[in-house]
Amino acid sequence: MCYPALWERRTVANFQICLLIFFYFLPLCIITCLYTHIAIVLWRKRVPGSAEKHLRPVQLSKRKSTDSDNRVSSRRKAVKMLVVIVVVFAMCFLPNHTLNILRYLEQLRKVPNLRMFALIAHWCTFFNSCINPIIYNFMSDKFRKEFRVAFSLCCHCGKARTPRGSMVRYQMTAANKRNLTVKISNSNIK
Template sequence: MKPENFTEQCVGAEEFCNLSREEYITMLNEYIYPQTYEWVLIATHTAVFVIGLVGNALVCVAVYRNHSMRTVTNYFLVNLAVADFMVILFCLPATVLWDVTETWFLGDALCKIILYFQSVSVTVSVLTLTFISVDRWYAICFPLKFKSTINRAKTAILLIWTISLTFNAPELVVLTTEKLVPLRFDLEYLVQCTATWSYTSDLVWHITKVVFIYTIPLLLMTVAYHQIVRVLWRSDNVPGQAETIKLASAEQTQLRSRRKAAKMLVAVVIMFAVCYFPVHLLSVLRYMPNIKQDDILTCLALLSHVLCYANSAINPLIYNFMSGKYRREFKRAFCCSSTLSLESQTTTSRLTSKRQDMRCQHICHQRQYRNMCHTCLVRNSCRNNFMN
């Protein structure tokens, strides 16, 4: 029995001191229940979740099923898709729940693992885009000095994950759950997943991430793609070919293909820069002494989280709109096996016919082999070459 003169100490706002435990819990439940704008936020994240999972899975399936797409660039894009797929699957639901309820319900272990893995995935994404830009820069600007291979791409991907896991390791140590808002009862409400190191250390850490995981890689990619665009659009010559050689049909096709690939990669980099700029800006601004946490800053923070996850879902859409190969493979993923077989046979026959046609034209140009051209006189191009 409590003594008659015992007075229970009130924790938190005085207006809630007279509430019973049940009334107190009801009040907290009403507080964390989603408001109208938060339902819009949930719906937006749900759309990003579905599009991101399906799109990134299709990227992996497309490269796996089509051997001709197993290029160095596509290996890097698959690595990017794997990182995006995993962060959407494991990190997006937890972040939405946290943003809406202002409470981390998943415990201390998942606080460390989920936020650490989210940081790792962002680092993997930016390093992958950087490696792609450097690889394309060497291949297009210095075609005779550098040979890009699949084995080198696999080694680079292993290096990317090693650097990402190591760079973000401090978060595994400092992240933990804390009750930053005092409550009257021992309840798991308004718990936050936060870093335990000092204010200064946290500021230095975020500035370091902004510099090394956003600013410097973005500058490198900008310089690389600027030079790539200059080389690919300054003339009608494939890099590595002599200026005086007039491009054949196959070389023109190769040049157009490289230009399309460059446009697609530049679009991916621009979307990355746009989507991650707000979250990096806010991560530094919130430490400024004159910046106060108000409703506007909270809404901007929620919007920045949406953009980060949207970036993981938008890359497959870019591939679909800007790459014919990815678009065809995405369509094939929803077709039956007989259709796939028919398309494969049709594609093979077209390639074979094109090779025979090019070989025939080459022979027709050789005057000493005119007798060999009778088999291809039905082709107008060969007939014209023969008669001239």
């Protein structure tokens, strides 16, 4: 097994423990705290910045029953998605960090099927990079809708058909790296 030549094995083991703390537990704690805060905000009666404050009481009472049910359902889906994202992050990164700790504490001889464990541990780390959009796709209707629009832009070279049979053209220009302008124009096809 290879070890850094300039450090003693115990120093490398301590370094790996620091990596575990700063690159696993700290990010896990941060995303858990932030997503918990988001979940709490989503469970409140009124989300900050919602459009309800601009409606008159008569308009609000007519919309309340259907909008309330849709809003609660949408919020529950969002909270579930946030929980899944955190759990997937924890599950994907833990095997690799565990492998590194075991390696430098010289405990790998006790691990059966070491090569398979190492392969799966590294694969899980890379897998986490691609699983989030898949989770968003399965758990968010809005993400799925916007992804279809973006995908149709790629497949149809800037042209996408709308359900009514009209053609929608998307033109994207960037003046610099920070500003992006999107122009949408409809034209009926006859």
